[in-house]
Amino acid sequence: MLNNDLNLRYRGKSFFNGPFGNFRAEPSAVSQKLHKAIHVLASGKLEDGTYNPFPDYAYTGPIRPVYPLSKTRIVPDHIPRPDYADDGKYQVLSQCAASDVVISGRPLSEVKRSGQPPRILTKEEQDKMRKACRLAREVLDIAASHVRPGITTDEIDEIFAHVSLYFEGYHADLNATYPVGEIDDDAKKLIRTARSCLDESIKICKPGALIRDIGKVIEPIARANGCSTVRTYTGHGINDLFHCSPNVPHYAKNKAVGTMKPGMVFTIEPMINFGSNWDEIHWPDNWTATTVDGKKSAQFEETLLITETGVEVLTAGKPFELP
Amino acid sequence: MDIDSDDEIPTLIEHPTTARTAARVPLTIICGFLGAGKSTLLKRILTERHGYRIAVIMNEFGDTADIESKAVNVSSPDDPAAEESEEILELANGCLCCSIKDSGAAAIEKLMQRKGAFDHILLETTGLADPGPIASIFWHNEEFAAGLGRDIVLDGVVCVVDAFFGTQQMEEDHSGSEDHIGESLKQIAGSDVVLLNKVDLVSPETLATVESLIQRVNPAAPIHRTVRGDVDLAHIMGIKAFSAPPPSLTPVPVPVSAPTPHNHNHGHGDHCDHDHADARDPNHYELRGISSLQVSCPVLSPARFDALDAWIRSVLWENRIPDPSPSSATSTSTDAEGKGETELLVLRCKGLIAMETGERYVLQGVRSMYDMIQVDNDKEGKGQDEDIDIAVSQVGKIVLIGKGLSEDVRRSLINAISGV
Numbered sequence: 001m002l003n004n005d006l007n008l009r010y011r012g013k014s015f016f017n018g019p020f021g022n023f024r025a026e027p028s029a030v031s032q033k034l035h036k037a038i039h040v041l042a043s044g045k046l047e048d049g050t051y052n053p054f055p056d057y058a059y060t061g062p063i064r065p066v067y068p069l070s071k072t073r074i075v076p077d078h079i080p081r082p083d084y085a086d087d088g089k090y091q092v093l094s095q096c097a098a099s100d101v102v103i104s105g106r107p108l109s110e111v112k113r114s115g116q117p118p119r120i121l122t123k124e125e126q127d128k129m130r131k132a133c134r135l136a137r138e139v140l141d142i143a144a145s146h147v148r149p150g151i152t153t154d155e156i157d158e159i160f161a162h163v164s165l166y167f168e169g170y171h172a173d174l175n176a177t178y179p180v181g182e183i184d185d186d187a188k189k190l191i192r193t194a195r196s197c198l199d200e201s202i203k204i205c206k207p208g209a210l211i212r213d214i215g216k217v218i219e220p221i222a223r224a225n226g227c228s229t230v231r232t233y234t235g236h237g238i239n240d241l242f243h244c245s246p247n248v249p250h251y252a253k254n255k256a257v258g259t260m261k262p263g264m265v266f267t268i269e270p271m272i273n274f275g276s277n278w279d280e281i282h283w284p285d286n287w288t289a290t291t292v293d294g295k296k297s298a299q300f301e302e303t304l305l306i307t308e309t310g311v312e313v314l315t316a317g318k319p320f321e322l323p
Numbered sequence: 324m325d326i327d328s329d330d331e332i333p334t335l336i337e338h339p340t341t342a343r344t345a346a347r348v349p350l351t352i353i354c355g356f357l358g359a360g361k362s363t364l365l366k367r368i369l370t371e372r373h374g375y376r377i378a379v380i381m382n383e384f385g386d387t388a389d390i391e392s393k394a395v396n397v398s399s400p401d402d403p404a405a406e407e408s409e410e411i412l413e414l415a416n417g418c419l420c421c422s423i424k425d426s427g428a429a430a431i432e433k434l435m436q437r438k439g440a441f442d443h444i445l446l447e448t449t450g451l452a453d454p455g456p457i458a459s460i461f462w463h464n465e466e467f468a469a470g471l472g473r474d475i476v477l478d479g480v481v482c483v484v485d486a487f488f489g490t491q492q493m494e495e496d497h498s499g500s501e502d503h504i505g506e507s508l509k510q511i512a513g514s515d516v517v518l519l520n521k522v523d524l525v526s527p528e529t530l531a532t533v534e535s536l537i538q539r540v541n542p543a544a545p546i547h548r549t550v551r552g553d554v555d556l557a558h559i560m561g562i563k564a565f566s567a568p569p570p571s572l573t574p575v576p577v578p579v580s581a582p583t584p585h586n587h588n589h590g591h592g593d594h595c596d597h598d599h600a601d602a603r604d605p606n607h608y609e610l611r612g613i614s615s616l617q618v619s620c621p622v623l624s625p626a627r628f629d630a631l632d633a634w635i636r637s638v639l640w641e642n643r644i645p646d647p648s649p650s651s652a653t654s655t656s657t658d659a660e661g662k663g664e665t666e667l668l669v670l671r672c673k674g675l676i677a678m679e680t681g682e683r684y685v686l687q688g689v690r691s692m693y694d695m696i697q698v699d700n701d702k703e704g705k706g707q708d709e710d711i712d713i714a715v716s717q718v719g720k721i722v723l724i725g726k727g728l729s730e731d732v733r734r735s736l737i738n739a740i741s742g743v
Contacts, residue, residue, distance in 0.1 A: 257691045
């Protein structure tokens, strides 16, 4: 039933220009973080009533936000939601008051368990994760099936979609980058590299493998293809908490703590930038991340379960087709 | 301050905004028991003309530090509207004082974006804080260095201890924390340098007692005796505790200053305790569950190096020593955990490891996070740090500070590195 609900939720193309709200502003049992979604190239006010809310911002690439955003969808009360859906359940952080920094808090539930070793899930919990992850994959595939030229301008040749799903108390997380129409060779290479970084790093996952070695697989692949690995986003443990230990860096020189053990669930989600600059910055919406040099970026993510003998990709879909 | 004007260090030409892109701003965490003299030390730094642009960040404003920041009570001459100053004070000597609640690096980096990079950042924790988690945050954050000249590099942790009350504070330290380790002991255990303050107020016997107590808890940290926080800033800033070999693990040059009646800046731990501390049974003394363990490390083969790494992973990540050997591994691994012995918990580890192949590695660990970085830079000139100066010594050393560091742990470590 919820599955059908999801299908409805994601039908139609309106999701391509929103929502921008992060998951605090947009509490949703189906936390459809289609963030970093696609934005039509535009600036200034247009005849159709859309506008760029930050006209003075020094954009690093050709993409501009198009407001107004689609309305935040309200989740009906009968759908259980994670605790971070309530504003009150956030860590309260203040900031250096004279600076303009807003440090966004994390859900209290995540804060409470931070620093704890990764949780080993029971068989029952693993089944719930499996179910949530399968649903999330379905949502992403449906979204992807709507990707086609015409909904964007010529300047855009790839779109990024990210689905985070909360089902029966467990979270799933996955994302992918899709080509839109014909794309150039660089964009193809970038998307292939990002996918290959993820696939190769999944191959080393098994009991006894070290979390810190994941980035040692990813970064050399990125470099060999003239790309760089974004450092500020990492993979993460995921279970009844959306983000928890282990922390999974995608870069080689890291001090990540932890050995993989059966029953552990985490994501790997390397974000790969074209060129050597891995840094990213945020638009004033505090949500949209772009590369500092405006170059293209691609990302893939899967949620993984470490099994007794190896690894199970809980969010697995059809084999990736090279663009 | 009452410094002769002839001796004043000339004001440096402001360079931070045009800083070399590779420059990173060192950050020192200053912890210390309540009343030990942290505020006095910081007031000194904020008002003296030392020529550095230092940002003093008071962590957890509005909490304990609120009270302490009032004691600092520094007013800025060009800031008549105190109301508007909020929590930032910019001082005549170019320093800046700011309170901050978040312990992360983002807020400080943002502050530098607004105010220009600093020469150094001093982060003061509350009197009750364990510096370990905060140090981990900044150490981890180094991985995100963007090369923009305002990247923060963790320089070290300095603990200010009251020479008069220190012994009592350590011995009576009770803690409600889960690991039952008192905060004052965590502060000493987690420090790279200890400032023993108010040494003018105590007898030589008291001083000796408190110093030996500190050394037994943390044999790797040099102790500097101070009066009213008067310390050569070189002892607490730019110490590179997280990239250079620990001073007490390397042959140490003759101390710069001989002890004076006031014992200012007497680098005690530097020159007289690193050897006989090793001769003593490291487990002989244990203060409220905290002890330290030192092991000499022979020159390692790559295989032994891997064995050491596996040992460290087990101890730091799983809080247990690895299963003894394949032959006795038939007994279940739960044995190691279920013995009812004190739980193994390493708060801090340091080491210098020499390889057969000639490389040297520095081991650094804060709680479960650790790193072994190669420090031999002289050959290819691509080392981590340009001015690491290790005197040649064939033998390395490993120091662990924490809980449950029993003779079993010691034996297990020796087995790992010697291949027995």
